[in-house]
Amino acid sequence: MDFLSGLFAFLYQTGDAFAFLVLSACGLAVIFGMMGVINLAHGEFILCGAYVSTTAAHLGLPLPFSILLGGLVAGLVGMLLERVVIRRLYARPLDTIVVTWGISMIATQGTLILLGPSMQSTGTPFGSFMVGGYGYSIYRLVLMAAAVATLALLWVIFTRTRFGVLARATIQVPHIAEALGVDTSLIYMLTFGLGAALAGLAGGLYAPTMTLVPTMGATFVIEAFVTVVVGGADIFLGTAPAAAILAVVKAGLTSWQGQLAGQIGLLVAVVLVIRVLPRGLTGFILRERA
Amino acid sequence: MDKHAASALAALGTLFALSTATLAEDKTPIKIGVLEDQSGDFALATIGKVHGIQLATKEINAKGGIDGRPIKLVIYDTQSDNRRYQEFMRRVLQRDKVDVVFAGFSSASREAYRPIVDQFKGLAFYNNQYEGGVCDANMIVTGAVPEQQFSTLLPYMMKKFGKKVYTIAADYNFGQISAEWVRDIVKENGGQMVGEEFIPLGVSQFSQTIQNIQKAKPDFVVTLLVGTAQSSYYEQALSANLKLPMASSVNVGQGYEHKRFKAPSLANMYVTTNWIEEVDNPKSKDLVKRWHAMFPDEPYINQEAENSYDAVYLYKEMVERAGSTNHDAIRKVIAKGDVCLDAPEGKVCIDPKSQHMSHTIYLAKVNEDHSISFPKIWQDVKPYWLGQVGCDLTKSNPEAQYTPSQNPKKDGK
Incomplete structure (x- = not known):
């Protein structure tokens, strides 16, 4: 029983880390991995999804619809940005870094000025369950299912x-x-919008579990880039296996030595992967196939 | 005109300026530099500090200023970025030539700018609670320190809930040194640390940390989490059914988590704070009223906002008694040991040895519905620790920060 509850704890924590990595990274995998746009405003699409879905939930919309609405609005904002700004810069990848960074700062500060320093959260739904003396959040299982x-x-x-x-x-x-x-x-435009919508969806899904502040997007961005860089260009051959491997690294190290070790582990994994597999897991898997 | 003539003329000019300053009543504004984070991860807790300074300035200027001189604020947004603190500290001291600077939220940023204040012989107020230990004559600290917050809080918690303690703390100088204080006080009171984890700033996912805490089975958790990202912890802990009592020196009083999160995620949190807007006395009610008249959209007035508000009045008191903004003259006034203020929290005084401030310490308890009650209030808690370990700014100025494990007493000097 002790072994089983330990195993469940490990699987749950790995699944939780996996869900966070996949949901953070999916939108970026489309925009950066596929389209090659280095989108530093990724976190602000997440912010947009979180704020829209929370506002909708406060107004009485059921949570699942609020979350989808968050994704939808982020997608529309993404398409608008693509049409107005990003499309002029497809041939200038370095310039997109500066532009998307600028957009990110404008969005963060604009939110702070217009909506204040924080928004009240809706609270995490569904409560908890117990396995072997440990309490677990049911909503976290929903997040795992949402990632898959x-x-x-x-x-x-x-x-x-x-x-x-x-x-x-x-x-x-x-x-x-x-x-x-x-x-x-x-x-x-549609592909960029899809990427933005996925980011917004991540924001909507995580909004009930987090503090809602204008800088909240930043807490997703490192994990998102790490996952996409380790994964390479393809979502299924890259992002998904990368998230799985990184989740094991992160959950294992965090349970063993705490959060700091988990963060270091993630970054060390990226350094190693870039050194050994410059095209990420995608490149590695495709080469094996060929 | 040759060089000598020019310098002679300049000297004459200076002399003239000085003589007019002493002869006629000086009406030139007193400049206060304000470096606080109005954007970035800390903005939520610090925008109110700027407002507190603006409110006090408006009130003082309406009543004729400091010694007849109006206050002029020079405000920069430090963006929760330590490098901005260094950049703007140089700018206010060198270019704007302010008389005093009110600066800083995080201890990392304070330690980033402090060498610059020392270098240019500036005078800075740090209006923030922190891990304690700064022994520097160029700094005046109005925030609460561990001997005021932990020596009161931890024995209370251990008596009420039990002696097994788990600390989660932000991983930088504030969290590390505060955790050291917790460790020492828990040990002194016969308790046991069953775990300790340091969380990098910006981390927002706590699933594994929560499980580590459940595994260690503490009687209560000391949460020293900083920044908005880390405050996601409470919601996640509640949803994993971790309902242990919590103790903190920073939460509620700084980040007003009880207002931002849905009840009951902060229920059973105990915080020692020197003031929050719920404090129920006439002076505090009046402050809140005046505050909302000037800033109707203020979401919450926290302890650092009150510290900042008080600091302007304290500075006024010091300058008026010193008769100038000269730093040595101000320090001579502080050395007398009777620079005090009837603040909204109660009477506060500056301790001459450490240039830190005495406080009324309120034990704030967050209830199930996120209302606040005050089970205990400690009057006039002095910042005694620096004096005990050998910091005496009236005699020498080491410009150092001491910790429980590193201080002159420990080093045997």
Whole structure:
């Protein structure tokens, strides 16, 4: 029984870290991993999702719809930004760093000025359960399920829908796609919007468990970039396995030596991966296949 | 005009300026530099500090200023960034030439700017509770320190809940040194530390930490979490059904978590604070009223906001008694040991040995519905520790920070 409860504790903590990494990183995996836009405003899409979903929940909308609404609004904001700013910079990746960083600062400070230094949270729903003397949050299981569902949904979108095929074609060989009659500028906008919506969804999902402040996006960004860099360009061959490996590293080290060790472990993992596998896990898996 | 003539003229000019200053009544403004975080991770706890300084300034100026001279504020947003503190501290001291600086929230930022204050012989007020130990004649500290907050809080908690203690603390000088204080006081009172974890600033996910605490089975948890990211802990602890009593020197009184989180995530939290807006006495009620008249949207007035408000009045008292803004003259006034103020929290006085402030310490308890009650109040708690370990700023100025494990008494000097 002691062994079983220990095993459950480890699986739960790993699952929790996995969910956080996957949900933080999915949007960035689309925008940075696939499209190559180094989006430093990723955290602010998360902020947008969190604030919108919390406001909706305070206004009486049921939580699941509030969360989806958060994702939707973040997606629309993303599409607008793509149309107005980002699309002019596809050929200038370094400039996008500066621009998205600027957008991030404007969004953070704008939120502080307009909405004040914090927003009251809605509280975490569902309560807790006990296994072997330890209490666990039920909502955290929901987050794990949401992470898996998000991955499944993305897989369906990118491999089973016409939009997915067009998006992959547009990003891999844009001029051929265009020659075949694909409206590539529309596809770019939709793909960027999808990435932003995923970030907003992460924000909406984590909002009930966190402190809602204008800088909250920043707490996701390091984990998101670490996961995407370790993963490489592909969401399924890269982001998902990277999140799984990093989750084991983080949960293991945190349980053994505390949060600091967990954070160090994550960063050391990135350094090692970049050194050994410059194209991330995606590159490694694809090479093995070929 | 040759060089000598120019310097002679300049000297003459200075002399003239000095003589007019002493002869006629000086109406030039007294400049107070204000370096506080109005954006970034700490902004939530510190915007109120700026407001407190603005409110006190407005009140003092309306009544004729300090010794007939109006106060002029030079305010910069330090963005929760230690480098900004260094940059702006140089700017206010060198370019703006302020008479005094009110600066700093986190201990990391204070230690970042303190060498610059020392270098330019400035005078800085640090209006924030902290881990204690700064023995520096160029600093005046109006915030509470561990012997005021922990020596009161921990024995109370251990008597009420039990002797097994777990500390989670922000991983920088404040958290590390405060945790050292907790360790020492728990040991002195016959208790036992069953765990200690340091959390890097900016961490917001606590699932594993919560489990580590459950594993150690403490009687209560000392939470020394700083910054808005780390305050996600309470919500996550509640949702994992970790309902242990909590003790803190920083929460509620700084980040007003009881207002931001849905009840009952902060229930059973005990905080020693020198003031919060719930304090129920006529002076405090009046302060809150005047505050909201000037800043109607203020979400909460915390202890550091009151410290900052008091600090302006204390500075007024010092300058008026010294007859100038000259730092040596001000220090001579402090050395007399009777610079006091009837503050909203109660009477406060500056201790000449450490240039720290005595406080009324309120034990604030967060109830199930997140209302506040005060089970205990300690009057006139003095900042005695620095004096005990050999800091005496009336005699020497080491410009150092001491800790329980590193101080002149310990080193045998």
